[in-house]
Amino acid sequence: MLKLYFTLTIACLSIVVFADGKHVISVEKYPFSIHNQSEIVDLGEDFVSLDEVIADKSKFAFTSLANPTTNLGFTNHHYWVRFKLTNSSSEVKKWFLETARPITDVADLYRIDADEKISLVKNGDMIPFANRPVEHRKLLFPIHLEANSSAEFYLHLHSDGEVISLPLTIHDDFSLIKATYFDQLIFGIFYGLLALAATTYLFFYFGIKEKSFMLYVFYVVSVALLHSSLDGYFFQYFLKDSGWFADRSLLLFAAISGVLFGRYTQVYSRVKNFSKPLNTAFNCVNISILILILGILIYDPGRPLYYPLVNGLGFTLIILCTIGVTLSIIRKQPVDIFFALGIASFTLGFIVFILNNFNLIPNSFITENSAKLGTGLEILFLSLSMANRIRLLRNEKEKAQTLALQRSEESNEIKSYFLSNMSHELRTPLNAILGLSQSIMSEISDEKIKENL
Template identity: 55%
Template sequence: MGNKVRNFIFIVIIIMIGDVFQSQAQKLLSGENFIQPISVFEHAKITNVGSTFYSIEEFVKVEEELAFNSIEGANTNLGFTKDNYWLKFSLTNTSERPISLYFETGRPITDIVELHQVIANGNILSQVSGDLIPFDERPTSHRKIIFPIELEANTTQDFYVQYQSDGEVINLPLDIHSASSLILSSYRDQLIYGVFYGILLLAGAIYLFFYFGIRERSFILYFAYVFSIAFLHLSLDGYFFQYITPNGGWFSNNAVLIAAAFSTLAFGRYTQIYMKVKTFSPILHKIYNGLHLAVLTLIAAICFIHAGQHLYYPLVNVLGIFLLFLIVITATTSHFKNAAQDIFFTLGILSFFGGFIFFLLNNFGVIPNSFLTENSSKLGTGLEIIFLSLSMANRIRILKSEKEKMQGIALAQSQESNEIKSFFLSNISHELRTPLNAVIGLSKSIQESTTDEKTKSDLEVIQYSSLGLLSAIDDILDYSKIEKKELKLEERQFDLIKMIKELRSLTENQAKDKNLNFVYEEINQLPKFALGDRSRLRQIILNLLNNAIKFTNSGDVKLSIKTEMLPNNVLDLKIKISDTGLGIRKEKLDRIFESFIQEQIDDKRKFGGFGLGLCIVKALVELHNGKVTIQSEHGEGTTVDVSLTLNLPEKNTKEIQSPTHEKGVYDLNGKNILIVEDNPVNQMVMKSILRKWKNTTFDIANHGLEALDKLNVKQFDLILMDLQMPEMDGYEATEAIRNGVCGKQYENIPIIAVTADATDKAKNKVKSIGMDDYMTKPVDSDELYGKVMKCFYLQTVDLSEVL
């Protein structure tokens, strides 16, 4: 009796144990209306078959011989591996109707995942998915590896899953989804990934635009890093395969490796440049360069050495870990060397460091796999991008501040450079005009006193050459004024007919020397007087005439002037200068008014000149609010048209000028002149001029102090004052005289500046300190006599009568 009881109890225990084992080996499902995925990891077993490939039929035969292990968690991480794994579990439908479910497993980047479902009568239904399967051939059109499964009512079915990898990490989510839970899970992913990729897109786009605006190298490196991070996560999440390479291929298979390597390279290079590592640690700078070389070598190996692919996955992660620790060391070193970085940069690095460390530890299987650890790199990267973007914003602020500071320095340097340039031009004008004054003045004096025709002819050549050099000096000074936008026009009454007559005479002589025919045409009568800048109008016409003669070897040069009266006493002046010279090629016409441009480069050697003439003409015409056009045919000649307007003086306006005198007749009626000049040659020139003036006496002072002494002991009627002199210059001497240092009788004595400084600065200063007139060297006797007589004339007239 006792034995029977013991046997009964044993049987009951065996049955109970069997029920327990059965409940652990299969998952009971009662429907398909759940909204959270159900994991079957507790009911699954897994085995590693190494490099052996089994078909399902082969695997079932050897199944009993293999050692299976339990699954440790809901998303177990198998680590980096190229081994093949087989997993098995069972599902039981306890409901009275069939149910449709979805099974999610593996990572989106797992190469091959096969699901084999043992259905009725021992038949097997097989499905294949994975990164090596074209997207449109997957069982479910989803970025993840998801299989649809059908369970008949009140049945238990066995499932076998095979995983194949080329060395990447294999994860084992073993989730059963209903249609509702799959949709809700996708919505959750869309929200999380949408925010993540949105941050990457926004940060990358903004700083790419900033790079094109600022051209700061760190911005393009930051964009490259953000782009490579986005590329990496798109590959890890399966979006790259789904949307970019749905048919697979080499690039698809290696996208994760390439993206990971490039992100390491970009992040390292960005950190190296952004933190200016070379400035505070050459050793760390070399380590960064070594790391970059290692990454580039790895990229080359990925592209060309396929046999070691299973090693590349852990290697790229190791390089990533090395970079993170290197950045931490760099940040610490910079702090101790007083080169600490922006706080947001530090927070960004710490965020990424934390997220990436969890991600890598998860990849190596050190910590349990979960949704948080699997996506820790996204959280860390997202925070990093936010903090780094704030850091880059600070960098923009710093760059802006530095740029403003540099602009301030550049402005100060520019102003200093302009002052130096003005001083240089003033000096060069003075130094060149001083000897030219002697050459022109003495040659003219000798020419007037000699009767030898050969000597006169030679002296005329000297004068023409000197005037050519003087014109070149004027062009340089005018070009400098154009550059600084300091060229201004005067508004004075001048004799228009006399000016045109002088230009005609000068051009006729130049044309005669080249055996050219000069033609002058006047359409409508020129008014005698006009209001404007006589010297600038003369310069416009003379430059164009000089060009016409310079580039014409035979034929004609023609000057045509047409005038027309407009309302409000305005004169419309049209000037046309044509020649039969070399002409200009069509491709050069658009640039002919630019500085230093002649018809061809060799023209500067062949014809001389700086190539500034037309540039100055255009600037002067524009100052007159006029227009200049040019028409030319190569080899047939050139025509230049200038159109501008001049105001005419009122008919009842009296002209304030010295009385006219006969050319060559100079008489000051007993006036005594003080010449203040330090240069012996210029003194000689002034002596040669004034000695020919009747009833004129003069004395010479070598500088301003000597002039003041002479004024205290002798009587003078007018002073010819040089500006640049030792001891006391002309400005200081004039101010002293006007302030009554030499007595009240000299406070209003006429003072004419006679200087080699032709700059506007000198002209304005001369006027501001109270000089009566201004003329530049070389001194023309007629011009000097006219200015002297004008000063005496103004002393005798009542200005209220002529104003």
């Protein structure tokens, strides 16, 4: 166990000094990470209070953080992180500490001042958005340090089984605004693409009545809901408070998007036509996800298992989609190039995202947002694929109309031929009947018989 606490000293040029006094790192601009000055301990599923942690420091084996964006993986454990900040300048410093993910349930920051006074700032997905210390989709803590003062901090993190990542980033006002603008640009492009795709193909569905178009629209909407939940926007703008649905929204959106993705792939690529076993496999995975949704709704104790399970089932669907595209090529079935590129993009992004969630690759901005990048490219390519689908449907309709016209002309010709022949065959006996009737009428005088004739 590390016995020395680390000290962060920020002067006019933001100088970071290790507590052992042997290393000095100059930080010229915000933001920057303090992970090198922080330590963490995993206390398992049982909550341990701050008083217990402080009372017997030797009992808890705090360890250094591995990197600036440590990923703790799927977990429902309680974690404590500790660090110390010092302001050696002659001015009051105002910082913002960014940590965890927007979906983290509990993120409580305890501050211990030099006079042993303890204060608490609560944050996380379990408190109303209006009660957050900073009304922002990210979990931010405002920190004020008086001139020539220092304070110890203990951060308590807990979630219900979802992934916990652990950035410990210090912002000033300007860097926080700059980071927010950058997020708005990236996320604006992403969500704008989803909104455009969903709206466009919703109108196409009402015009064409093609089932795959409506499945595609539902899938895009579910993807938007899933990512808005991951990014904190759904909680910020729609839920705004914790509750039954807030606790389950991320899992539900992930499971629903998985089902819709599987059904859309089945319908669009017509898996049933070229591989019944593969179609059966799709059905089995979809049924498994529906059972998972039922568990999410009615059985809370299984929640720590639901997060890795929904990721695993999603990954299985991607494998089935890849197999479907491969089989189509092998059996010389028509495969839309944009559909194949969309599946490939989503597969690559989702694989990186899954590996990051299971803490198998280092956490970074790219790996953490790989699913968003892969999904954005997937939606773009699938939209182009759907445009090709419209062209194919239009060609099929034109061919059907041409064939119907040809058959109509053939039917008219057959009818004309039939009538011309039948009129000749009918005229001969009718003429004989009419002639005989007239001859009889001319030779009899009975008016009743003439009337009958």
